[in-house]
Amino acid sequence: MTPRHHLDPATVVSHAAGALSPEMSAIVATHLAGCVECRRAVARADGIGGALLGQQQPQATPRHSLLRAAMLERLEAAAPLPPAHAPPDAPIDPDRLPTPLQPYFGTSYRALKWRWMGPGMHFIRTVGPTGGTMLMLRIAPGKRMPVHGHQGSELTQILRGAYDDDLGHFAAGDVADLDAETEHQPVTSAGSSCICVSALDAPLRFPGWLARTLQPAFGI
Incomplete structure (x- = not known):
């Protein structure tokens, strides 16, 4: 990958x-x-x-x-560094969350306590030590997220599955490094649910009235 x-x-x-x-x-x-x-x-x-x-x-x-x-x-x-070789692959436990995320979400995918956000959409929200939002989303295949922008920075890592938006196709391993000028509408790919995790330093910005109305309930 x-x-x-x-x-x-x-x-x-x-x-x-x-x-x-x-x-x-x-x-x-x-x-x-x-x-x-x-x-x-x-x-x-x-x-x-x-x-x-x-x-x-x-x-x-x-x-x-x-x-x-x-x-x-x-x-x-700077000139590019010589090609670097990836470290040897270690045995992967498919149920284990990436180590940097464990202080926020625990160690196991199976133990995650998802909250309902909408049909086929679930989330987990936690607040980090500096008050920034950590948000994990699980979105069923073929779902269209609300159009939204950003009042600050958003850094999103795709853990499983994939989505598409105006910026391209984002699959597992990709990162979306977004700023306040970005407005997009991710649409999850067919096949399997998309699981991604985001750090936000400010609330999202929703142009649609329904999303804006529900936003305080989800804390994003």
Whole structure:
């Protein structure tokens, strides 16, 4: 399984700099476990960041902002690293949730306590240590989610199944790295339910009146 949708370079740099919230970091770590390309990007950002830290001089602009901007600039200009080989596959327990998600949702898919959201749609919501929302969704095949946008950032990792939206086809292993400019309507693929997990740093934005009316009940 080779992901086709990856972390945004700004997310890579923020992760390498330790600037992401624990909630966002849990999604990033889940994606990195299965994505060689993004692991290479983080390693490159780590190397650039270390070099820049050694060169950094005191200035009036906040140090972290300067470092982040410089890392982004150098990351975009850097030559690709040599191809990296994925680590040997370890035995996989299909019932076990990814390790970074376990503090929020437990260890087992079978033990998840789903709440009803609508026909064929279920969710689990929890709040992370910095107040960000962690949201896991299980959507039956062929279901159309409400059109929605974002008041902040959303980072979504697809765990099982797949969906399509204006941004493309997202299957297990892919990550959707979305910002406040994105509005979309995911439609789950045929075959099996789509299970995905998201970190949100602000509530979603629904243009439809019904979704807006129900939104407080779901806490998203």
